[in-house]
Amino acid sequence: MKIIIPIKRVLDPYTQARVNKQTQLVDLTNAKMAMNPFCEIAVEEALKIKESNAASETIAVSIGTEKTIDTLRTALAMGVDRAIFVKTDSELDLQPLHLGKILANIVKREEAQLVIMGKQAVDNDNNQTGQILSGLLDYSLGTFISKFQLSDDGKSVEVCREIDSGIETRQLNLPTIVTVDLRLNEPRYASLPNIMKARSKPLETIEISSFDIDISPRVKVISVEESGTKDRASKQVQSAEELFSELSQLGVL
Amino acid sequence: MEFSLSSEQEMIIDTVSSFVEQELYPHEDEVEKTNHIDASLAESIKQKAINLGLYATNMPVKYGGGGLDTLTLCLLEKELGKANFGLQYIVARPSNILMACKDEQIDKYLVPTIRGEKVDCLAMTEPNAGSDVRSMKCRAELDGEYFVINGSKHFISHADMADYVILFAASGVEETSRGAKKKITSFLVDMGTPGFSVETGYNSVSHRGYHNFILNFDNCRVHESQVLGEVDHGFDIANEWLGATRLSVAAMCLGRAERALQIATEWAATREQFGQTIGKFQGVSFKLADMSMELQAAELLTLRAAWNDSQGKMTNSDAAMAKLKATEMLAMVSDEAIQILGGMGLMDELPLERIWRDHRVERIWDGTSEIQRHIISRSLLRPFE
DSSP, X not given: XXXXXXXXXXXXXXXXXXXXXXXXXXXXXXXXXXEOHHHHHHHHHHHHHHHTTOOSEEEEEEEESTTHHHHHHHHHHHTOSEEEEEEOSSOOOOOHHHHHHHHHHHHHHHTOSEEEEESOOXXXXXXXXXXXXXXXXXXXXXXXXXXXXXXXXXXXXXXXXXXXXXXXXXXEEXXXXXXXXXXXXXXXXXXXXXXXXXTTSOEXXXXXXXXXXXXXXXXXXXXXXXXXXXXXXXOOOSSHHHHHHHXXXXXXX | OOOOOOXXXXXXXXXXXXXXXXXXXXXXXXXXXXXXXXXXXXXXXXXXXXXXXXXXXXXXXXXXXXXXXXXHHHHHHHHHTTSOHHHHHHSOOOOGGGGGOOTHHIIIIIHHHHHXXXXXXXXXXXXXXXXXXXXXXXXXXXXXXXXXXXXXXXXXXXXXXXXXXXXXXXXXXXXXXXXXXXXXXXXXXXXXXXXXXXXXXOOOSSOTTOOEEEEEXXXXXXXXXXEESSTTBHHXXXXXXXXXXXXXXXXXXXXXXXXXHHHHHHHHHHOEETTEEGGGSHHHHHHHHHHHHHHHHHHHHHHHHXXXXXXXXXXXXXXXXXXXXXXXXXXXXXHHHHHHHTHHHHSTTSTHHHHHHHHHHHTTTTSOHHHHHHHHHHHHXXXXX
C-alpha cells in the first residue's frame, strides 16, 4: 500500500504575518517559511504506518515554486521515501479545487490507497482540499482525525474525529483520504543522518502545465487585514479556578 | 560571495533548535537553582541526542560521528549555546584532539567517546600556568615503559562526567635560541589509575550545573601506549586540533546573544512607561540597533572563520578574531539587555541574568581576550620582524 502525503509550504507560524500594502496580500518577501504544522502531523502518521510494515512506500507531494523543494526535503529528512514536486512558474493563486485536481491525478497515477494530509493549512485556513480530493476520486473521507488505526486485514481504517459534540469513531474503507488534527501525534524531528540522506532520495519534478487543468481562479481575495498585535480584550489567568470565576463574572457560564 | 545556507543546514538548525527548546529549556530553571543535573536526566537527554544523531557531530562519520564541517558545526553550536551550559554539554562534542588517537587508542578511546560510551575531559591549566601554559609544573618522567606523572591541574571542566582525561604534562626541557623551553607530552589517563585523584574544584559565577575540578597526580604510572600523538610533541596536536574550539565558544556566544536580544526586543515592544512602549524612546531603541549590529558583525566573523576552516585555510588570527569579537559582543549585548529590562533583567525569572553571568567565563577560557589580541597583532607584525 502506497501512502500519499500532500504537504504545503507556509509562512512559519511562529513569525508575525505582515500585509503588503501594494499587493494587499501577506508579505512573503524574505519571510521564514516552514512546513504547515498539520502536514508535519500527516507525515509523522504516514511514517508510523510505514514503520509498522503496513505500507510499502510513503510519497510526499507539494505544489509551488522552486522553493517548495526545501519543504519536500524536510519531509524526506523526516523519513518519507520519495517526493513529487509539481512546479509552478510563479506564485500562482492556486485554490483548493486546482490542488484537488492535481492531487487526484497523482493519486491515480500512483494507485495510492491512502492519502494522509493536514486538515487545513495555517496560512489560508481553507480546510477544503482533502474534501474536494475525496469528491474527485470518490474515495471515502475522514476529516479532523485524532486517532488512526489500520485494520488487521488492511482493508479499512478506524478513525476518531474531533467534532463539536465530542469524539466520533468511524470506519473508513480503503481507498481513503484522512485529514489530520492537532492531537493525532507529535511529529518527530528530522535526525541528522536522515537530513544528510534526504538529498539522495528521489524527487520527481512535474510541470503544472502537463496536467491540462484549468487553473484560472474561481475565488478572488478582496482584502487582507492585519489582526491587532495586542488583543486588549484578552486576559491571562493563572488557574482553572480563576478562569471559572472570570467567565462567571462575564455571565457566559 | 555566497551567504545563504543549504537546505541541509537550515534543517539541522530546525532540528537542533527544536531539541534545545523542547528537551533543554524545560530543565534550565532547576539546574540554575540547584547547580546540579540529575544523572537520570542527563542520561535521558544523552540518549535522545544520540537517537537524533546530534551526539559527537564534530567527529568523522567513519568513526560514527556526525561528520559536520566546521561551518555547519558552528550553526549547531549556536543553537545549543542558547541553553544552560551544563545541559547543552550533555550533547557532547568530544575534544577534536582525540583525532590524534592511533592504533589501539582508536578502539579504546576515540570510538567509544563518539558513541557516548565514554566521556573525555581535557587538562592543561594549572594554578600557576594559565595563559602561560608552557610553564606548567605537572611533569612526566620516563621509567622503562612507563611515564611517572606528578603535579596537579585545576579548572578542569566536567571531570566528574569523564572516564578519562587528556592530560598535558612537561616531559623535559630543550634549549632554544630564546632560552630553555619545556617539552610537553599529551597522555590519555583513565579515571581510577593509581596515583590519580580528582577533587571538587571552585564555585564559579558562570555555568551553573557544569563544574570544574582539581586533578592530582602522585607518582601516577601511565604506560607509554597512552601517549596521545608523539612524545614531547603535545603542543603540536593541541595546535592542530584545538583551534576550532575557539569557534565553538564564539558560536555559542552568538546563540546566547540572539536569545538576550530577543527578550530585550520583546520587552521594548510591549513594556509601557510614560504612556508609550519603551521601544519608542530613542534611548532604548538605539541600544537595540547597536546590539543587533554587533551580533551580526560577530556572526559574520565567526562564520567566515568557520568557512575558512572548512576550506582548510583558517588562520590563528581568524579564530582569534571570531572568539574575541563574539565573547565581547555577548558582554555588551547581555549587559544592555539587562539595562533595557531594568530591575526585571536581574531577576532569575528570565534567562538574562544567567546569560550575563555566563558570558564572563567566555572572555577568559580558551584563551583570554588579551591572548586573542596578542595572536591577532602578532600575525600583523610578524612579517616586519
